[in-house]
Amino acid sequence: MKVEQIYTGCLAEAAYYIESKGEAVIIDPLRETDPYIQRAESDGARIKYVLETHFHADFVSGHLDLANKTGATIVFGPTAKPNFDAHIATDGEVLKVGDVTIKVLHTPGHTMESSTFLLYNEEGQEYAIFTGDTLFLGDVGRPDLAVKTDLTREDLAGHLYDSLHGKIMPLSDDVIVYPGHGAGSACGKKMSSETWGYLGDQKKTNYALQPMSREEFVKEVTDGLVAPPQYFPKNAVMNKMGYASIDDVLAKGLNGLSVRAFKAAWAEEEALVIDTRHQDDFAKGFIPGTIFIGIDDNFAMWVGALITDLQQPILIVADEGREKEVVTRLARVGYDNPIGFLKGGFEAWAEAGEDVDRMEEISAESLASKYEAEGVNILDVRKSSEYNAQHVIGAQNFPLDFINQNMSEVSRDKRYFLHCAGGYRSMIAASILKSRGYNNLVNIQGGFKAVVETALPMTEFEEQITEL
Structure with a gap:
């Protein structure tokens, strides 16, 4: 059995790869599929399942493309109603993967379809839980990100209390906790910088797992919540309803444009131009009217927080060779309408004698x-x-x-x-x-x-x- 965490720091997001006897499972994959397919191929394994802990709000998952390319079955927990073919597991259902098994634990609260996947090793012992946004290290998932529900955040927090006390805390202390996020994610309030730990330690140190009544828990978990980034509900809808293949997004976005063509597309499409270079380079010279969001920091999070229209046409100014990275990271948070990049970057613009602005x-x-x-x-x-x-x-x-x-x-x-x-x-x-x-x-x-x-x-x- 192999268990690997695939952590993406810019989104503070963890996906997981499990392999046993030539069968593999991917849990909560990011939008791009190649890393997961290549990882399975390196083991000579077939991806059997793509497991989704819930309809994610902070990124667009790669479940659809991954299933289409590998033939894997997408699995959600009980009550999920996706707009595409998927297996909706029952609470307690067991999935066989090589010599190991994965048990589906319905743990509503972060969202109503939220589920935790309990992995048993080859000896049938409880080994690890993949908790998504139900349980983090040091925190639990916020109860205000569910897609189109009549339940209040207090209602959801109550469900979360029941899930934690009924399904998670009775498990063995030596079970490994593999959460969906670490520090830096807006899906919780007090997440640890560690990306995995033991359940016994969480029972001792996680504020939300300390002895308290259901009412006290609801107050504690909902206290201090600030409004989530504006793109969260839009990403959740995409994950539930479906979306374009990332291959199509890349094909459109990786369209190198001359200075003349770039200017024409800017005017004709009423595009937003994002300069993704380092802030020091941007300050020294940039195209007037562009905005800076550098690729070398929390790029996707800031794009999602600041650009309200996911279908906004976007033109890119990037360091040469990093254009694909920019388009991929835009797609991770649902911005599927990049229409090209400036061939030769800012230097091509300056060499063409076009107007240049600077930041004092x-x-x-x-x-x-x-x-x-x-x-x-x-x-x-x-x-x-x-x-x-x-x-x-x-x-x-x-x-x-x-x-x-x-x-x-x-x-x-x-x-x-x-x-x-x-x-x-x-x-x-x-x-x-x-x-x-x-x-x-x-x-x-x-x-x-x-x-x-x-x-x-x-x-x-x-x-x-x-x-x-």
Whole structure:
């Protein structure tokens, strides 16, 4: 028996590969299918099942393409009603895979169809549970992401309590917990950075598994929930109703365009142009009107949070050789309408003599001097929780997550200095504001970390930092 976790850090998502005696199972695959097919081929194995713990909200799963390409059977837990052929397992149903078995445990709460898959080894012993978004390390799944349900989040939290206490906690302490996500995912509140652990440890340390009444659990799990990213319900619907093959999305998106063709497509399709290079390169020169969302950070999450229309035509500016990576990561969160990329990248645009814009930047030291001498308007684009933990006195919290709703809070007549934690999010925010006609913007190099580390030794500036 082989069990492998296939973890994708940019989405904090875990898929799983199980193989025994030439038969394989994939659990909660990402949209692209080649890694799973190649992994099975390397073992000389046939993918028998694609198991889905639930209708995912934070990414588009690869279950349909994987089943179509391999002949595998898609399996959901009880109550799931997908708009395509799938086996809807009963609670307690056992699936045979080589010399091992997998038992379906219906564990509603995160969503009503949510299920946990219990793996028994060759000796018939409980070995591991694949919990999806029912149980994380340090947390449990949030109960407010179900697709089109009349149940309240409190109702779902109550179901989750029952599932945990009735199906999960009675299992042996030495059972391995393989969750669907780790820290960084918006599917929970307090997830650990570890990506697997033992159930016994979770019984001791996970706040949601401590002794408490059902009512106390509901209050604890629902307390402090913020609105999920806007793309979550849209991805959940895609996973339930079906979607285009990623092969078709790649074929359309990997269309290299000359500068002239790029400009024509931009105008004719009313496309959004995303520059995916590093923020330092973007600052030095970019195509006017484009927005920056760099590929080398939480690219897919920020695309999903900020671009409201999944069918928005998208044109790509990328470092040469990374275009496929960009289109793939767009597709992972349901953006299936990339229409091409600029052949030769930004350099081709500049060499063609087209207009180029730049983002003004300032060091933390220079910001400190200006702050002392004349005062500045600082936009802190971090999350409210980060801002509340520590921020520069006088800085305005302007979270990137809600920039589309809160843009009226900033004035085109003022000069703003923007920062996040390290420089990535503030460059996204600055590029969006610039594309909307806010031109008097300065990005603070190195973000808040640089402000604290570099400016704190200056006594007067140190006094302007507050910790709440």
